[in-house]
Amino acid sequence: MKKVLITGASGFIGSFLVEEAIHEGYDVYAGIRESSDLKYLTDPEIKFIYIDFSNKESLKNQLVEIGKFDFIIHCAGVTKTCNKKLFDIVNYQYTKNLIEALLETSMVPEKFIFVSSLAAFGPGQKSAEPIKLTDTPKPVSYYGKSKLKTEQYIKSLKDFPYLIFRPTGVYGPKEKDYYVMYKSTKQGIETYINTKKQLISFIYVKDLSQLIIGALNSKITNKAYFISDLKEYTAQEFNWLIKKKLNKKTISLVFPGSLVRILAFLNEKISCLLSNKIPTLNTEKFKEISQKNWLCDSSDLVKDFNFKPEYNLSKGLDETLQWYKKEKLL
Numbered sequence: 001m002k003k004v005l006i007t008g009a010s011g012f013i014g015s016f017l018v019e020e021a022i023h024e025g026y027d028v029y030a031g032i033r034e035s036s037d038l039k040y041l042t043d044p045e046i047k048f049i050y051i052d053f054s055n056k057e058s059l060k061n062q063l064v065e066i067g068k069f070d071f072i073i074h075c076a077g078v079t080k081t082c083n084k085k086l087f088d089i090v091n092y093q094y095t096k097n098l099i100e101a102l103l104e105t106s107m108v109p110e111k112f113i114f115v116s117s118l119a120a121f122g123p124g125q126k127s128a129e130p131i132k133l134t135d136t137p138k139p140v141s142y143y144g145k146s147k148l149k150t151e152q153y154i155k156s157l158k159d160f161p162y163l164i165f166r167p168t169g170v171y172g173p174k175e176k177d178y179y180v181m182y183k184s185t186k187q188g189i190e191t192y193i194n195t196k197k198q199l200i201s202f203i204y205v206k207d208l209s210q211l212i213i214g215a216l217n218s219k220i221t222n223k224a225y226f227i228s229d230l231k232e233y234t235a236q237e238f239n240w241l242i243k244k245k246l247n248k249k250t251i252s253l254v255f256p257g258s259l260v261r262i263l264a265f266l267n268e269k270i271s272c273l274l275s276n277k278i279p280t281l282n283t284e285k286f287k288e289i290s291q292k293n294w295l296c297d298s299s300d301l302v303k304d305f306n307f308k309p310e311y312n313l314s315k316g317l318d319e320t321l322q323w324y325k326k327e328k329l330l
């Protein structure tokens, strides 16, 4: 049985990766923290390891104690935070610590998959064209910049077998940010920034997990990919699908970006000050969601992995909204 370490296992995507890896017969080690919520990691086959990425020496000791992993999927990461320095510390420095610990203990796995983000490239630079692998990355947020810096570090290594996956917006059960939109539609309001015609792409979390776990066994290494369901959507189509599936009539509000920026600023300040919790609408997120074009060219996935997503947005939303209803969250 091949041993795979999945970091960020307690998170939205990580928990699906764990499930898929177990389903595919791997010996799964879930990398978690003392503070991690384990409610979605209930399979008795899961082996848990508490990892402190800030301490390279303890990482090295742990690696030596457990023995070499055949594969590592590094999914742990910060996507929103009150402390902006954490983007660089967690997403870049901690990844570097993990990789250095692997190199220094000669524990480099057969393949190291880094879960990056489309945000590392930033939005499409031409009005309606998808971002291409050959484009020059221009991330607009600290989050995107930290992912790009990590990618550049990984690519600079010699003889290190990596794959970099850059998912676009990932949706599905258990997810917390798109959920805000589902709730608002349920309350009869659909919202936009600047335009209803914003171009967006999606990947359903189960397709993403199947792709990543499937890629462990492929011979391909040292390449990066954008991950989407190979389709293009507009913000209006997204909202239309949600309201149709929730059977709701809505009023649609198109807010000017300048107003949303102020709201994001106030929202973040108040929430961070009062509860140290970063809200979904925050200043860094605003930089991303206010961009006009988040299409990406994922065609290399078809060529290299024969990727055939099972879910388009409509099918994925059916399953997602069912889950929220079942959990009495909608």
Ligand SMILES: NC(=O)c1ccc[n+]([C@@H]2O[C@H](COP(=O)([O-])OP(=O)(O)OC[C@H]3O[C@@H](n4cnc5c(N)ncnc54)[C@H](OP(=O)(O)O)[C@@H]3O)[C@@H](O)[C@H]2O)c1
Pocket: 007, 008, 009, 010, 011, 012, 013, 014, 032, 033, 035, 036, 037, 051, 053, 074, 075, 076, 077, 078, 079, 090, 115, 116, 117, 118, 166, 167, 168, 169, 170, 171
């Ligand atoms: N969701 C998306 O649309 C999307 C799109 C593109 C890329 N990604 C990438 O996918 C990965 C997972 O995202 P997600 O949406 O599943 O986010 P999530 O639900 O917030 O999960 C993040 C995971 O990272 C762990 N983590 C955070 N800070 C950590 C630290 N200091 N030390 C160790 N572990 C830490 C969290 O552990 P705790 O549970 O203990 O907090 C959690 O398991 C991230 O790298 C993200 O950048 C996500």
